[in-house]
Amino acid sequence: xxxxxxxxxxxxxxxxxxxxxxxxxxxxxxxxxxxxxxxxxxxxxxxxxxxxxxxxxxxxxxxxxxxxxxxxxxxxxxxxxxxxxxxxxxxxxxxxxxxxxxxxxxxxxxxxxxxxxxxxxxxxxxxxxxxxxxxxxxxxxxxxxxxxxxxxxxxxxxxxxxxxxxxxxxxxxxxxxxxxxxxxxxxxxxxxxxxxxxxxxxxxxxxxxxxxxxxxxxxxxxxxxxxxxxxxxxxxxxxxxxxxxxxxxxxxxxxxxxxxxxxxxxxxxxxxxxxxxxxxxxxxxxxxxxxxxxxxxxxxxxxxxxxxxxxxxxxxxxxxxxxxxxxxxxxxxxxxxxxxxxxxxxxxxxxxxxxxxxxxxxxxxxxxxxxxxxxxxxxxxxxxxxxxxxxxxxxxxxxxxxxxxxxxxxxxxxxxxxxxxxxxxxxxxxxxxxxxxxxxxxxxxxxxxxxxxxxxxxxxxxxxxxxxxxxxxxxxxxxxxxx
Amino acid sequence: xxxxxxxxxxxxxxxxxxxxxxxxxxxxxxxxxxxxxxxxxxxxxxxxxxxxxxxxxxxxxxxxxxxxxxxxxxxxxxxxxxxxxxxxxxxxxxxxxxxxxxxxxxxxxxxxxxxxxxxxxxxxxxxxxxxxxxxxxxxxxxxxxxxxxxxxxxxxxxxxxxxxxxxxxxxxxxxxxxxxxxxxxxxxxxxxxxxxxxxxxxxxxxxxxxxxxxxxxxxxxxxxxxxxxxxxxxxxxxxxxxxxxxxxxxxxxxxxxxxxxxxxxxxxxxxxxxxxxxxxxxxxxxxxxxxxxxxxxxxxxxxxxxxxxxxxxxxxxxxxxxxxxxxxxxxxxxxxxxxxxxxxxxxxxxxxxxxxxxxxxxxxxxxxxxxxxxxxxxxxxxxxxxxxxxxxxxxxxxxxxxxxxxxxxxxxxxxxxxxxxxxxxxxxxxxxxxxxxxxxxxxxxxxxxxxxxxxxxxxxxxxxxxxxxxxxxxxxxxxxxxx
Numbered sequence: 001x002x003x004x005x006x007x008x009x010x011x012x013x014x015x016x017x018x019x020x021x022x023x024x025x026x027x028x029x030x031x032x033x034x035x036x037x038x039x040x041x042x043x044x045x046x047x048x049x050x051x052x053x054x055x056x057x058x059x060x061x062x063x064x065x066x067x068x069x070x071x072x073x074x075x076x077x078x079x080x081x082x083x084x085x086x087x088x089x090x091x092x093x094x095x096x097x098x099x100x101x102x103x104x105x106x107x108x109x110x111x112x113x114x115x116x117x118x119x120x121x122x123x124x125x126x127x128x129x130x131x132x133x134x135x136x137x138x139x140x141x142x143x144x145x146x147x148x149x150x151x152x153x154x155x156x157x158x159x160x161x162x163x164x165x166x167x168x169x170x171x172x173x174x175x176x177x178x179x180x181x182x183x184x185x186x187x188x189x190x191x192x193x194x195x196x197x198x199x200x201x202x203x204x205x206x207x208x209x210x211x212x213x214x215x216x217x218x219x220x221x222x223x224x225x226x227x228x229x230x231x232x233x234x235x236x237x238x239x240x241x242x243x244x245x246x247x248x249x250x251x252x253x254x255x256x257x258x259x260x261x262x263x264x265x266x267x268x269x270x271x272x273x274x275x276x277x278x279x280x281x282x283x284x285x286x287x288x289x290x291x292x293x294x295x296x297x298x299x300x301x302x303x304x305x306x307x308x309x310x311x312x313x314x315x316x317x318x319x320x321x322x323x324x325x326x327x328x329x330x331x332x333x334x335x336x337x338x339x340x341x342x343x344x345x346x347x348x349x350x351x352x353x354x355x356x357x358x359x360x361x362x363x364x365x366x367x368x369x370x371x372x373x374x375x376x377x378x379x380x381x382x383x384x385x386x387x388x389x390x391x392x393x394x395x396x397x398x399x400x401x402x403x404x405x406x407x408x409x410x411x412x413x414x415x416x417x418x419x420x421x422x423x424x425x426x427x428x429x430x431x432x433x434x435x436x437x438x439x440x441x442x443x444x445x446x447x448x449x450x451x452x453x454x455x456x457x458x459x460x461x462x463x464x465x466x467x468x469x470x471x472x473x474x475x476x477x478x479x480x481x482x483x
Numbered sequence: 484x485x486x487x488x489x490x491x492x493x494x495x496x497x498x499x500x501x502x503x504x505x506x507x508x509x510x511x512x513x514x515x516x517x518x519x520x521x522x523x524x525x526x527x528x529x530x531x532x533x534x535x536x537x538x539x540x541x542x543x544x545x546x547x548x549x550x551x552x553x554x555x556x557x558x559x560x561x562x563x564x565x566x567x568x569x570x571x572x573x574x575x576x577x578x579x580x581x582x583x584x585x586x587x588x589x590x591x592x593x594x595x596x597x598x599x600x601x602x603x604x605x606x607x608x609x610x611x612x613x614x615x616x617x618x619x620x621x622x623x624x625x626x627x628x629x630x631x632x633x634x635x636x637x638x639x640x641x642x643x644x645x646x647x648x649x650x651x652x653x654x655x656x657x658x659x660x661x662x663x664x665x666x667x668x669x670x671x672x673x674x675x676x677x678x679x680x681x682x683x684x685x686x687x688x689x690x691x692x693x694x695x696x697x698x699x700x701x702x703x704x705x706x707x708x709x710x711x712x713x714x715x716x717x718x719x720x721x722x723x724x725x726x727x728x729x730x731x732x733x734x735x736x737x738x739x740x741x742x743x744x745x746x747x748x749x750x751x752x753x754x755x756x757x758x759x760x761x762x763x764x765x766x767x768x769x770x771x772x773x774x775x776x777x778x779x780x781x782x783x784x785x786x787x788x789x790x791x792x793x794x795x796x797x798x799x800x801x802x803x804x805x806x807x808x809x810x811x812x813x814x815x816x817x818x819x820x821x822x823x824x825x826x827x828x829x830x831x832x833x834x835x836x837x838x839x840x841x842x843x844x845x846x847x848x849x850x851x852x853x854x855x856x857x858x859x860x861x862x863x864x865x866x867x868x869x870x871x872x873x874x875x876x877x878x879x880x881x882x883x884x885x886x887x888x889x890x891x892x893x894x895x896x897x898x899x900x901x902x903x904x905x906x907x908x909x910x911x912x913x914x915x916x917x918x919x920x921x922x923x924x925x926x927x928x929x930x931x932x933x934x935x936x937x938x939x940x941x942x943x944x945x946x947x948x949x950x951x952x953x954x955x956x957x958x959x960x961x962x963x964x965x966x
Binding site for chain 2: 052060064076084087088091092093094096112125126128129130131132133134135136138139140141142143144145146147148149150151176178179180181182183184186208209210212213214216217230231233234235236237238240241242246255256257258368369371373375379385409411412413420421422423424426427428430444445447448451452454455456460461462463464465466467468470475476477479482
């Protein structure tokens with residue numbers, strides 16, 4: 001044989017994972033996919049061995065040396081402050097693009113949305129999934145939503161590249177930039193910067209709440225949808241479910257240095273070991289992997305055999321419907337039915353015909369190093385359990401000829417100057433100090449001296465945020481009627 | 484007349500606002516609602532007069548002196564850093580509960596979900612809607628998600644009280660606490676604390692992504708759903724849309740010191756002044772207001788007349804459907820049709836029969852003042868554009884006999900010790916310093932001294948986060964494999 005096999009990493013996972021992985025690998029083998037499979041363990045068993053990350057150093061090495069990682073669902077232990085292993089793999093490997101096609105298979109799988117055929121492209125490294133959280137005070141908890149320019153540029157370019165490689169016509173962007181003017185504002189702004197580079201692709205933007213409503217109601221109006229991590233998480237589950245079942249959706253996680261492929265559903269421990277689970281999500285993920293590896297013909301063969309199986313009404317229990325399905329089968333039998341159909345094509349459903357994989361291009365990122373920044377103030381968060389006036393009396397004296405107290409806010413609402421007695425306040429207060437002469441920016445030493453005054457007065461600053469301008473534009477939001 | 488009128492505040496808003504408000508007030512008047520209407524201006528016109536909050540001091544006074552505020556949709560100027568006026572009113576007035584019934588009117592209004600009848604109870608003061616955002620570096624933007632114990636307690640109590648007052652059987656809670664273990668973890672924990680106080684109400688919890696999928700697919704399985712602000716914003720739009728139209732949904736904003744009632748749709752400037760807009764969202768909001776004011780009989784009368792109008796196929800253009808609707812009418816004519824039906828009841832749709840309003844009870848909040856806190860470290864965020872090793876060299880020397888560098892992370896992923904070359908790093912780095920002897924907590928002065936070392940080395944700390952324990956439990960999340 002002239003062709004050498006392509007090395008991939010495989011993890012069998014927990015719960016129903018081993019069964020559906022076995023079924024999937026059998027199909028790939030029988031389809032003649034030239035794969036050299038390296039098996040690793042991740043998840044529950046590894047945690048139980050005392051490895052708190054859920055993944056061992058040798059496993060990282062295997063993943064790194066192979067072209068792709070096919071992963072079955074895993075369990076993450078509840079509680080204990082463990083970071084999600086899925087998030088760890090995605091971020092450590094730099095797998096920034098999560099791709100989830102959501103397609104309905106009407107009339108063979110029940111759905112209220114027969115014409116649905118969309119792809120969610122979800123940002124995979126940032127947003128609230130960075131998992132950075134602090135208990136600021138006994139009553140107040142903060143989580144950080146992180147959005148970066150390179151992160152936005154990469155995912156938005158990927159969405160357009162995907163559309164181009166897959167003959168899709170439109171890319172839709174969702175943000176909440178009417179509220180999150182800086183962070184979601186950046187995502188939207190970069191979408192508008194990049195869209196003109198792909199003039200053949202139609203574009204649109206929706207505020208995420210109404211956009212979500214439109215996806216849930218008329219998903220057939222969407223094609224490719226690009227979203228930040230949290231919105232993408234919620235809406236890809238919505239889209240997969242209303243297409244027919246989350247059990248029918250596979251996904252890929254793509255980065256510059258690797259790629260991971262998985263079903264979007266979980267490990268379903270209650271169904272484990274019974275040969276009932278639907279392997280379709282993982283099978284479809286493995287097809288995405290074949291395309292990624294350039295094995296486009298085998299990918300088309302497996303996909304068409306799977307479509308024919310669905311069309312023939314050979315269904316696992318989760319999508320079985322009297323009057324539509326012909327035969328209810330187990331995990332193993334479903335895989336055998338797909339294998340028996342290798343080489344055939346669906347008659348009613350749209351046939352698969354892959355031609356190329358989506359290029360992960362290395363676009364030059366916008367250089368922001370020339371931006372001139374100046375320090376104009378600091379927000380200091382302190383715990384306080386009395387009135388705003390008492391806090392004001394304490395901290396106003398920290399003002400000096402260079403810097404002055406300009407605002408006290410509680411949960412985002414300005415409560416000094418001009419508070420309203422109806423405003424409900426928590427135990428964490430944000431004290432904004434601003435430079436008096438905006439022509440003369442502050443030095444870090446001045447910030448340190450201000451913080452020292454807090455410390456000496458017995459006020460523990462549980463959080464500080466430097467207030468900067470960037471080429472003269474404030475890098476912070478204003479409260480209501482703040483100038 | 485023995486009965487004195489109840490004072491309410493009314494704002495006619497922008498776009499289609501004036502038309503739908505006029506229609507709504509005419510119905511209330513003809514139904515005999517004993518209201519004394521004080522009209523105020525908020526929104527676009529006020530901004531244009533130079534009042535950057537969009538609301539004047541005298542308006543606050545009017546809202547404060549009346550029992551309820553009925554508000555038509557407004558425009559918020561784009562850009563310019565203005566905080567959303569809706570958010571300002573809700574938070575300044577302490578209107579913590581946003582209530583949105585989402586009901587289908589099958590077969591009179593087209594829907595894929597004929598049996599849907601759920602109520603979204605959305606937390607209204609916290610979460611990312613606090614609008615606290617910072618540009619940390621040229622490339623990195625942060626937004627703060629704020630969750631507090633009193634905020635969670637109030638909204639979750641309200642959800643159960645609402646269920647009780649309205650004869651509903653189940654309250655479902657959605658969070659993303661598998662990722663947001665502290666913030667969403669608190670919301671879930673408090674839900675579990677409060678649920679047993681309402682033993683007659685069934686409860687359940689879903690992770691928000693799969694829960695959203697279930698609402699979008701089978702909304703008939705939900706009854707009352709309680710959510711944090713962002714999830715509630717997205718899912719109430721989803722639920723309203725799939726019930727039939729966001730044009731058919733009203734909402735209330737309830738607090739201890741006031742209440743505001745509004746349609747959930749926007750001001751639709753393109754439809755303004757044409758007598759075509761559907762006033763139903765605002766009419767249903769006004770019915771919620773009547774119930775809140777204790778005018779339950781008039782509320783039932785107006786609601787039944789509205790239901791009969793819908794049932795009779797008298798529809799505005801937005802819900803008009805050939806074969807279902809009988810007559811397409813304008814805003815004014817729709818209101819006249821409702822007025823003509825005052826005193827009648829629907830035959831097919833479920834009749835309204837209000838008996839009492841939801842009590843806003845003043846539950847005693849859990850006292851957390853006895854929790855013992857200790858300072859065990861600090862996270863310092865700095866901009867840096869070279870390798871993690873260079874950053875490590877610079878800052879490791881800040882360690883002393885009391886405190887040491889324990890981790891450097893980038894976008895939530897630990898990159899020192901043991902970085903992976905594939906991890907993609909932004910320009911903002913989180914440096915964690917931890918006390919060496921966990922038996923001997925840190926003083927604020929020690930934190931100040933550490934920060935001074937950063938400042939003197941030319942490292943601008945754009946954010947600091949104090950690391951505390953609360954009764955011995957860390958008030959901060961760990962990175963992957965951090966101990």
